[in-house]
Amino acid sequence: MAVANLTRRRSALFDHPLPWLLPLIAILALLAIFPLFYSIWLSFYEWSTFNRQLEFVGWRNWATLFDDDRLSASLIVTFSYFAIALSFELVLGMGLALLLDADHRGFGFLRGALTLTLVIPPAVAGMMFLLMEDAEFGVITYVLQTIGLIDRGTPILATPSLALAGVLLVEIWQWTPFMVLIFMAGLRSLPTEPFEAALIDGASWWMTFRRITLPMMGKVIAIAVLIRGIDLFRVFDYVFVMTSGGPGTRTFSLSLYAWQQTFSFVKWGYGATLSLVTLAIVLVIANLFIWLTKVRW
Amino acid sequence: MKDQQRKEYLASITDRYVRRKIGRRSFLKSASQLGLGLGALGMGMTRPFLPTAQAAGNLVPSDEVMAWVRDVSKPFAGTTLRLATESTPPSNAINSQLKPFFEEASGMKVEIEVLPLEQVLQKLTLDIASQLGTFDLYYIDQSWAAAVSRDVFDPREQLAEKPDLAMPDYNIDDFLPALVDGIVKYEGRWVGVPYDIPIFIMMYRRDIWEKFGFDAPTELEQYYQQAKAVTDEMGPDLFGSTGQMRSGHYSLETDWTAWLWGHGGSIFGSDRKFSGNDDAGLAAMEYWTRLWKTMPPGVTGWTWDGQGQSIAQGVAASMLSWGEFFPFFDDPKASKVSGLMEAVRVPAPKSPLRTVNETGFGEIPGIGHQGGSSLAVSRNSKSPDAAWIFMQWATSMDTQVLITTLGGGTGPTRFSVYDDPRVLANNRVGPGTTRHLPIVRATIAEDMGSEPDLPQWAELSSDTIPVRLGKYFAGDYESAKEAMDDIAEAVDRIVG
Known part of the structure; x- marks a missing residue:
């Protein structure tokens, strides 16, 4: 009788999802929930250089947000970067994926070669493009001069109207292949029947793409946009290496600003506040996007 | 053996x-x-060695010094010391060539992290804030001295309080007084000892200047006219001048101060308010804007690295900048202008320099902008005595001689090193030359300018001022006056 009860209790325990979820809950609590609440707590404090301790400042850090010109400038830069890079990576990624979605000789190699950009650390890629966009000896500058797009000796990364484009160049070069790989995986998993039917019905390539490929790829595109979008909003490496946020504040991203306040100027409270603002923006946009595109996890 | x-x-x-x-x-x-x-x-x-010297002398530490290290370090054998430093000639020479001698004699291990300046500041501030004592020694740029002054030991106190650990003949009075005043002194305390002295000197291409029939520039306006003539005649293949003008970078602020001080201006007035927007400050901006037109177009994207490369690769013909570049220019493996560069004292200011009493926060006007650093033992160190032994060895006369000769002709911070036979032996064209050191020494004594000492200076000098100067050169302001007024408003708000 006692053994039966014990077995029943043990069975009930193992049937319950909680024991199986505990490791995940512990990891989430340690790596996500605790840092989040700690950041919220920290945003009401500020490090006092003079007293060498955290001091309670109430809502001061949050109030500063509304009177911070640098924050407004960095938000504009971050949103511009996000929108332009995502648009280019999406369109170019889909275009290249469609071109490479074939089994001709050599295409396998091309698909493999595409992944090479992804293994380069972003800071190294930034340094490469910093040199390639140099006004004196940069190959990109030389090509743009040759085709007449810029004047001789134009410093791309130090020219206000070009600096953001100069940083976007490396971003798009490095991360478009990521989109290509995701889209290609999606294209390869599509059923062939709808395409055969469209062919028999005489549908044009554009009609097939618009009416069959795109709708069927919707979820894949949504996931790719979500992953890249979140990443783009945190842009740091390229601007840090290539422009230090300049000229002026033309490439000063929100993440760079939060990093600078936190680590260079030891304004831990305000840095935490800026990080929370970034998190809030990403959460709102991502969830809005998920709701609009009806992505189901 | x-x-x-x-x-x-x-x-x-x-x-x-x-x-x-x-x-x-x-x-x-x-x-x-x-x-x-x-x-x-x-x-x-470790990383590849830097340009090395060809001194005739014996380039190993002296027996006496190493005997002292061996003797005094016995209780600390097995200790690990950590230092985060910028990639400067002294740090590179110690890290790549001299450290093994100390480690062998002391039985200690020395870990040196060589990082870009802004990352050194980040590590240092985090270490101070956390009080973890991750780093035993602090490399302190002179612009941070005020902020970290309470977190390091005063070396004079260490000498007095620990006579058993004091290096014989360390001679703390041997450090150049101007460097002690400009780099390490804050409110009467010493924030370490002078460790490194990059300082602005005038460097120009002798062949180009001779071609144009120019004498070495002795006045600022004369320098502008010469640079303009070279650019007008030889540009865009060769430009008359060059700079370190990347927006938002500390290097841009250092360029600005040289022109500001050279026009009789100052960063702060005696009322401790920003004064870069007064008449002298605006005259400096007018001059700098003109001179900028004689520089390569990429100059607004360069820090000191790009500036030095523009000379070394034959893109620009002169610069008022860090003297520690000079040995690099003389290295035929790294530079196209080996033997062609000359070093002279900085041009005379256009208007009389302001006195220290006319400025604020201990600012010392002078066209020879010094970007020196100090080395100090952290109060958070778990092994302050062991760190103090290393610090004395690293900043001793004997080690400085080796740093200067092996480390690529960097400027010494001690009197005695300038006259050492091993240093004088490198007074010739070639890598690690010391032929510019007489000019460095004269500049330290006569022309040196030092930034103000205030805890907020790190933020002001590496963000507030250079970001707005960058905006000015990017055309975001209608005029220099508008830019300077904006800087004044921001600086005064931060200083309070």
Whole structure:
């Protein structure tokens, strides 16, 4: 009788999802929930250089947000970067994926070669493009001069109207292949029947793409946009290496600003506040996007 | 093999390895035969050596100094010391060439992290804030001295309080007084000892200046006219001047101060308010804007690295900048202008320099902008005595001589080093030259300018001011007056 009860209790325990979820809950609590609440707590404090301790400042850090010109400038830069890079990576990624979605000789190699950009650390890629966009000896500058797009000796990364484009160049070069790989995986998993039917019905390539490929790829595109979008909003490496946020504040991203306040100027409270603002923006946009595109996890 | 012979042999194989006459395998084999063991292994595994000297003298630490290190370090054998530093000639020379000698004699291990300046500041501030004592020694740029003054030991107190640990003949009075005032003194305390002295000197291409029939520039306006003539005649293949003008970078602020001070201006007035927007400040901006037109177009994207490269690669013909670049220009392997550069004192200011009493926060106007640093023992260190021994060794006269000769002709911070025969032996064209050092010494004594000392200076000098100067050169302001007024408003708000 006692053994039966014990077995029943043990069975009930193992049937319950909680024991199986505990490791995940512990990891989430340690790596996500605790840092989040700690950041919220920290945003009401500020490090006092003079007293060498955290001091309670109430809502001061949050109030500063509304009177911070640098924050407004960095938000504009971050949103511009996000929108332009995502648009280019999406369109170019889909275009290249469609071109490479074939089994001709050599295409396998091309698909493999595409992944090479992804293994380069972003800071190294930034340094490469910093040199390639140099006004004196940069190959990109030389090509743009040759085709007449810029004047001789134009410093791309130090020219206000070009600096953001100069940083976007490396971003798009490095991360478009990521989109290509995701889209290609999606294209390869599509059923062939709808395409055969469209062919028999005489549908044009554009009609097939618009009416069959795109709708069927919707979820894949949504996931790719979500992953890249979140990443783009945190842009740091390229601007840090290539422009230090300049000229002026033309490439000063929100993440760079939060990093600078936190680590260079030891304004831990305000840095935490800026990080929370970034998190809030990403959460709102991502969830809005998920709701609009009806992505189901 | 006697100790002295062993060291000479070690110096010899090190020299051959540096010159790539022997491979790393042969070097390590020879080093292990000397019983150098892991110390040499660490040396061999580090980054490539920097341009080296060809001094005739014996380039190994003196027996007396190493005997003291061996004797005084006995209780600290096995201790690990950590230092985060910028990639400067002294740090590179110690890290790649001299550290094994100290480690072998002391039994301590020294870990040196060589990082970009802004990352050193980040590590230092985090270490201070957390009080974890991750780093035993602090590399302190002069612009941070006020902010960290309470977190390090005053070396004079260490000397007085620990006579048993004091290096014989350390002679703290040997440090150049101007550097002590400009780099390490804050509110009467010493924030370490002067460790490194990059300072602005005038450097120009002798061949180009001779071609134009110019004398070395002695006045600012004359310098502008010469630079303009070179650019007008030879641009865009060669530009008359160059700069370090990347927006938002500390280097841009250092350029600005030289022109500001040279026009009789100052960063702060005696009322401790920003005064870069007064008449002298605006005259400096007008001059700088003109001079900027004589520089390569990429100059607004460069920090000091780009500026130095523009000279070394023959893109620009002159610069008022860090003297520690000079030995690099003389290295034929790294530069196209080896033997063509001349160093002279900075041009005279257009208007009389302001006195210290006319400025705020201890600012010392002078066209020879100094970007020196100090080395100090952290109060958070878990091994402050061991760190103090290393610090004395690293900043001693003997080690400075080796740094200057092996480390590429960097400017010494001690009187006695300038006249040392081993240093004088390198007064010739070639890598690691010291032929510019008489000018460096004269500039320190006569023309040196030092930034103000205030805790907020790190933020002001590496963000507030250079970001807005960058905006000015990017055309975001209608005029220099508008830019300077904006800087004034921001600086005064931060300083409070």
